[in-house]
Amino acid sequence: MNIPKTMKAAVLFDLGDLRVVEVPVPEVGHGETLVKVASVAICGSDPGIIANGWKGYPVLGEFIPGHEFTGTVVRIAPDVVELQVGDRVAVEPHKGCGRCENCLRGYYTTCLNYGKAELGHRHYGFSSNGGYAEYAACHVNTLHKLPDNIDFEHGTMLTGAGTVLYGYERIGWVVPGETIVVTGPGAIGLMSAHLAKLMGAGRVILTGTREERLAVGRGLGSDITINAREENPVERVMELTHGIGADMIVECTGQPQPAAEALHMVRKDGRISYNGIYHESVTLQLDRVVQWNLKITGPKAEGMWNLSRAIPLMSDGRINLRSLITHTFSLDDINEAFDTFTKRKGNAIKVIVKP
Ligand SMILES: [Zn+2]
Numbered sequence: 001m002n003i004p005k006t007m008k009a010a011v012l013f014d015l016g017d018l019r020v021v022e023v024p025v026p027e028v029g030h031g032e033t034l035v036k037v038a039s040v041a042i043c044g045s046d047p048g049i050i051a052n053g054w055k056g057y058p059v060l061g062e063f064i065p066g067h068e069f070t071g072t073v074v075r076i077a078p079d080v081v082e083l084q085v086g087d088r089v090a091v092e093p094h095k096g097c098g099r100c101e102n103c104l105r106g107y108y109t110t111c112l113n114y115g116k117a118e119l120g121h122r123h124y125g126f127s128s129n130g131g132y133a134e135y136a137a138c139h140v141n142t143l144h145k146l147p148d149n150i151d152f153e154h155g156t157m158l159t160g161a162g163t164v165l166y167g168y169e170r171i172g173w174v175v176p177g178e179t180i181v182v183t184g185p186g187a188i189g190l191m192s193a194h195l196a197k198l199m200g201a202g203r204v205i206l207t208g209t210r211e212e213r214l215a216v217g218r219g220l221g222s223d224i225t226i227n228a229r230e231e232n233p234v235e236r237v238m239e240l241t242h243g244i245g246a247d248m249i250v251e252c253t254g255q256p257q258p259a260a261e262a263l264h265m266v267r268k269d270g271r272i273s274y275n276g277i278y279h280e281s282v283t284l285q286l287d288r289v290v291q292w293n294l295k296i297t298g299p300k301a302e303g304m305w306n307l308s309r310a311i312p313l314m315s316d317g318r319i320n321l322r323s324l325i326t327h328t329f330s331l332d333d334i335n336e337a338f339d340t341f342t343k344r345k346g347n348a349i350k351v352i353v354k355p
């Protein structure tokens with residue numbers, strides 16, 4: 001295969017200054033493959049990384065963000081036996097060091113050697129170079145083979161789906177017949193609602209403030225939507241559950257008020273998964289957690305190989321997240337892609353960049 005010496009990549013030169021330039025194609029180290037990147041989805045965390053940086057990220061002028069990506073293996077290190085040149089793959093952003101206590105117990109998304117590249121840790125698009133480039137060096141531990149019927153664009157949704165599944169694993173999955181409330185119809189919330197229904201939820205209730213997003217949620221299997229601008233979500237959920245509360249709340253807004261309200265729409269002995277990105281401290285009535293025998297967890301990214309669980313479900317059509325993909329841009333137009341994503345131009349949900 002003819003691989004050039006240099007490639008186009010979106011490099012962060014200064015905070016907020018992302019530019020497409022020509023850089024060397026990355027070297028392939030032990031256990032790594034070179035992936036020719038086909039599609040990268042912009043994640044809700046990307047604008048913050050670009051504006052504010054990330055703890056332990058590579059130096060400005062070298063750092064390439066982007067972490068929800070798919071592509072084709074075009075080169076493998078001599079010690080790679082798991083994959084071959086030509087394999088189509090989805091990339092998982094986290095590679096634990098493989099030697100700390102958390103990694104050894106399977107919790108590699110909370111690796112104790114986070115950011116220590118010299119100890120083998122990688123977090124593509126965060127603490128190490130990622131996918132807004134023509135090529136990326138990725139360790140085999142992070143690669144999931146894609147069947148031919150998952151195209152590269154749809155495959156970028158697997159990272160989010162893996163995170164949602166990990167959230168459900170942490171909280172004890174969905175028990176068939178349960179009433180699940182998902183708050184916040186962002187990409188993770190919409191995927192959470194879709195997967196809850198797939199796992200046998202009796203009713204999925206989705207709350208949000210934007211009618212067009214709630215409509216997407218109904219298309220993905222939400223049975224009831226509540227527009228929080230028009231109705232009080234707590235009162236409505238309590239009414240729908242005859243004053244008992246929902247079995248599980250999956251909080252995906254990242255906002256203080258819905259995060260606090262989750263404790264008031266869950267049933268006694270219920271569960272709450274906090275999946276949002278919380279920039280502010282939140283005041284919770286913790287007395288409820290004790291007196292109501294609640295279980296609360298949060299998932300750190302697509303842990304415990306959950307991305308792989310989403311692949312057969314997407315392959316046979318049970319996971320279908322195409323309605324989330326609203327825009328596609330070339331790598332040269334990456335700043336326009338970010339502008340579209342952050343300003344939600346044209347009701348943007350997931351925006352894909354194609355190097
Ligand atoms: Zn992400």
Ligand SMILES: [Zn+2]
Binds near residue numbers: 099103108110111
């Ligand atoms: Zn580790």
